[in-house]
Amino acid sequence: MSGFFAELSRNSHAVLVAVGQHIALSVVAILSGILVAVPMGVLLTYHTRAAKIVLGIFSVVNTIPSIVLLGVAMIFLGIGYIPATTVLFVYSLLPIMRGTYTGIKEVSPNALKAARGMGMSRLQMLRLVQLPLAMPSIITGIRLSSIYIISWATLAAFIGGGGLGDLIWMGLQTYNFNMVLCGAVPATILSLLVSFLLNRLIKRTSRHRREEVAA
Amino acid sequence: MSSILPAMLTHLRITFFGVLAAVLLGLPTAAFLIRHERVRRTLFVIIDAIQTVPSLAMLTFVMLVFGLNDTTVIVAIFFYSLFPIIRNTYVGLTSVDKGTIRAGKGIGMTNLQIFSMIRFPLAVPMILTGIRLAVVSALGLATTGVFIGAGGLGMLIWRGIQTRNMRMMLSGAIPVSLLAILFEYAIGLIEKQLLKRQRRSNT
Numbered sequence: 346m347s348g349f350f351a352e353l354s355r356n357s358h359a360v361l362v363a364v365g366q367h368i369a370l371s372v373v374a375i376l377s378g379i380l381v382a383v384p385m386g387v388l389l390t391y392h393t394r395a396a397k398i399v400l401g402i403f404s405v406v407n408t409i410p411s412i413v414l415l416g417v418a419m420i421f422l423g424i425g426y427i428p429a430t431t432v433l434f435v436y437s438l439l440p441i442m443r444g445t446y447t448g449i450k451e452v453s454p455n456a457l458k459a460a461r462g463m464g465m466s467r468l469q470m471l472r473l474v475q476l477p478l479a480m481p482s483i484i485t486g487i488r489l490s491s492i493y494i495i496s497w498a499t500l501a502a503f504i505g506g507g508g509l510g511d512l513i514w515m516g517l518q519t520y521n522f523n524m525v526l527c528g529a530v531p532a533t534i535l536s537l538l539v540s541f542l543l544n545r546l547i548k549r550t551s552r553h554r555r556e557e558v559a560a
Numbered sequence: 561m562s563s564i565l566p567a568m569l570t571h572l573r574i575t576f577f578g579v580l581a582a583v584l585l586g587l588p589t590a591a592f593l594i595r596h597e598r599v600r601r602t603l604f605v606i607i608d609a610i611q612t613v614p615s616l617a618m619l620t621f622v623m624l625v626f627g628l629n630d631t632t633v634i635v636a637i638f639f640y641s642l643f644p645i646i647r648n649t650y651v652g653l654t655s656v657d658k659g660t661i662r663a664g665k666g667i668g669m670t671n672l673q674i675f676s677m678i679r680f681p682l683a684v685p686m687i688l689t690g691i692r693l694a695v696v697s698a699l700g701l702a703t704t705g706v707f708i709g710a711g712g713l714g715m716l717i718w719r720g721i722q723t724r725n726m727r728m729m730l731s732g733a734i735p736v737s738l739l740a741i742l743f744e745y746a747i748g749l750i751e752k753q754l755l756k757r758q759r760r761s762n763t
Contacts, residue, residue, distance in 0.1 A: 404744075405741055405744075408696050408737070408740040408741055408744050409736075409737040409740060409741075410699060410700035410703040410704075410736055410737070410740065411700060411704075412700075412703050412704055412714060412717055412718075413703065413717060413732075413733040413736060413737055415721075416717055416720065416721045416729045416733060417729075417733065419721060420724075420726055420729070492611075492612050495614055496613075496614035496615050496616070496617075497614075497615075498614075499614050499615070499616040499617065500615070500616060500704065503707075503721070504721070510616060513616055513617070513620060514707075516620075517620075517707060517708070522620075522623075522624060525620045525623075526620070526624075528616075528617075528620075529614075529616065529617035529620045529621060530617070532614045532616070532617045533612075533613050533614060533617045536612045536613065536614055537609060537612050537613075540608075540609075540612045
């Protein structure tokens with residue numbers, strides 16, 4: 346254990362840089378995932394048949410192990426930050442899309458009828474009723490995506506994506522297990538932290554939902 | 561071609577033992593949790609946190625104890641499988657219709673009989689869902705195992721990546737993807753059949 350802390354303080358700069366890269370890689374992938382997947386999830390609620398096909402295709406893609414997609418991306422896009430982010434982005438889509446889709450589908454028909462009765466347009470209904478009520482489910486999808494992405498970003502190091510995976514990889518190659526831990530421990534902490542924060546957000550948005558339904 | 565089959569068998573063996581260990585521990589644990597709400601809440605937080613650990617980090621943590629070999633991957637798969645299996649089994653066992661359980665009590669069933677003849681059979685589709693999720697993610701993790709010196713299809717993929725040999729990479733990537741899709745589909749099909757049969761016997 347003391348060896349680990351010695352290694353950590355010796356490499357503190359490298360670890361900080363790797364954490365920064367890791368966060369940058371994950372944040373870009375997840376944000377672009379949200380920007381694409383939430384609107385797609387919304388659109389899919391208007392076409393149930395298309396939804397089945399699209400969600401089906403993406404769930405097949407998501408069963409493919411991450412290292413396979415990383416390998417394929419490396420062959421077509423080369424080595425570096427871009428192919429790594431692209432793969433992570435593709436993986437982030439399904440959970441967010443599914444969360445948005447089921448969240449909106451589960452909005453009670455009564456709430457929709459009430460909204461229509463008040464003379465809301467489709468867009469108003471979406472913005473004022475459906476999206477707020479679907480929020481816990483959407484964030485659940487985002488949480489799932491984020492955990493996957495942070496995990497797979499460590500693998501992205503193998504195709505030159507940088508981040509904490511670099512330290513793990515260097516440590517494994519030189520049999521320096523303390524260096525491996527310098528990558529693995531921060532990655533775990535990062536993941537637990539994100540999961541915890543998003544869980545709190547889910548709770549907060551669902552409380553909002555209950556109050557709204559009760560009122 | 562000749563190296564694919566042994567690699568595939570190793571891959572399946574690693575996946576199988578990892579998930580099997582989680583099933584053997586998970587099913588009794590979930591049954592125990594039905595009557596222990598407080599334990600359940602703590603345990604769910606723990607296994608959910610385990611689930612959150614990045615796969616490469618998990619492999620390296622386990623590696624420190626078990627070394628660079630297949631066992632490490634099996635143990636990591638075991639840890640990751642706990643959450644889907646325990647959670648799904650618990651949900652399956654507890655979401656059984658209360659009326660059915662009361663009916664069981666009414667005809668004089670003991671608690672053990674209610675469990676083995678009502679709760680468990682009705683929970684089987686849900687348990688299978690958990691096993692399916694565990695198996696599919698285990699197949700992926702077993703590929704990652706190559707980085708800590710384990711065998712399996714990941715080896716072919718990794719060699720292909722390192723030598724920029726597309727064919728070698730695909731000779732690992734295609735079987736592993738097909739296996740994942742196959743298990744996803746096949747177990748899903750059994751779930752659906754069971755649910756259909758249950759619904760039919762209900763009416």
